Amino acid sequence: MMRTSSIRSQDDPLSLALRPPPTETDSDRQRRLQHEAEARRISEQIDEDLRVEREKLKKSRSDVKLLLLGQAESGKSTLQKQFQLMYSPASLESERMSWRTVVYFNVVRSIKKILTTLESFDDIDDGTDSQSTLERQEYGDDLPPRSPSVQQSVHSSQIGVALSPPSPVSPADGNQPNSPIKGHVTAIADLRRRLLPLTNTEPQLADRLSGGVAVSGSGKGEVYVRSGWQARTIQKGQKMIGRRSKKSEVPLELTNERSATALSVLDADPLVDDVATMLDQSRDEIKTLWDHPIVRALIGSRKLKLDEWAEFFLNDIARISARNYVPSTDDILHARIQTMGVAEHIFDVDIHGKTVTWHLFDVGGARGQRHSWVPYFDDANAIIFVSPISAFDQYLEEDPRTNRIDDSLQLFTQICSNQLLKKVHLVLFxxxxDILRKKLERGLSVSKYILSYGDRPNEYDSVVQYFRAHFLQVHRRNNENRRVLYTHLTSVVDTKATQSIIGNVRDSIFRGYLQSAALV
Ligand SMILES: Nc1nc2c(ncn2[C@@H]2O[C@H](COP(=O)(O)OP(=O)(O)OP(=O)(O)O)[C@@H](O)[C@H]2O)c(=O)[nH]1
Ligand SMILES: [Mg+2]
Structure with missing residues (x-):
């Protein structure tokens, strides 16, 4: 016999349990109804939250997820800044003053490196430790050490790199009794003494940027930055304001809206404010040091190798050390700070009348950071792989035996052959x-570092063609899906050119995105 629903509801133990007791008073009833109404409201709220979550998930599935991959210092974060400049200029504007800390840090560290290098030549002048000092200076940070065991272990799986370090300079000119620094020792010692308060701020600036977190993995002991550092540097500075009575000097020409934000932040960090004052007061000393014939000679002979961005800032030290300095967009693009882990940036991109949310994942490229990329491979739509082809004469900070072009090719091989990324739209930058051009114009020989380059012309077109061919070969060998590789020659500090390339990349990614959406 079939049971009717009414019979079932009468037998249902749950309905029996929920039925009000026969002794229920009017006020009990009121309370019960109130509780039931509240329970219903909460339940409806949960349903609504779940609906919103589901919507979000559905929407995020239709968002574009773009990974920026490549070795450390390849230019990923700089490219991210170009995306930000193009699709979220207001957010870059709001961070503008925080970049002052990074620029100051880059400047102070460069000054310190110049002085440390000169110090080692003081030693030569004193007749101490001359040979080891010269070895160190001659090969700088970016050439492998010369020990036979290291020479044996230097190898290349991709490209014929030099098995032993080339000798860019003769040690003789620094090692003689008439060492170039002789006669300048007192003047340089005086500059060092006067710049000491400024160079002493380096660890504090580093601490401000890294949030006090020391991370291993780069080999250089560089400062790593987690996402959100801009807010952190401001907050930390603001906390310290209460403890200080001295107010910062107010820049005079800052009058517009942007400058109002700038002003409030300028006031915000006493440490950065102190560094600004010191830079302002040391401007002449920094300029004298930077223009000093000994420093020029050491840079010319490659005994002093500064980071690429050092020249950009030190050439313009009068502007940067001005008391009312506000970082320009070019300064922000040149400022260097290492990425830690993976930083997500979200933009709304309007294309052909449709707004699509893009998630840009900017990763830390040093070897110790690469394990953190993998969780992002699963649902990536596109990758821009950034390779610095100017780095043919440089070796990894984290492994001084590995040529940077070779490392980049090895990394590109891993990305091209990764099964999780087989269907991902692939772009190569x-x-x-620009740096490659300058190096070749200065006469730096590619074949000295990349033996397989042989006697090909040491000219821009030929070098680019050679490196590009190697990357295309890696792609061809790992391309059973017949995926297209979009390649661009870039200088991502060049805003106009990069934004036009970003437009192309956006269109090509979007075409692939529409095709895959149509298949779903
Ligand atoms: N001249 C020049 N400098 C560049 C170019 N691309 C990047 N740089 C500079 O190189 C430095 C390193 O660039 P980043 O974008 O920080 O490198 P990254 O790939 O994010 O490095 P990690 O965060 O360590 O993985 C910065 O000072 C940039 O301004 C370029 O095309 N030309
Ligand atoms: Mg970075």
């Missing part, structure tokens, strides 16, 4: 072409 052969970056830092």
């Amino acid at each position: 052969l970056n830092k072409t």
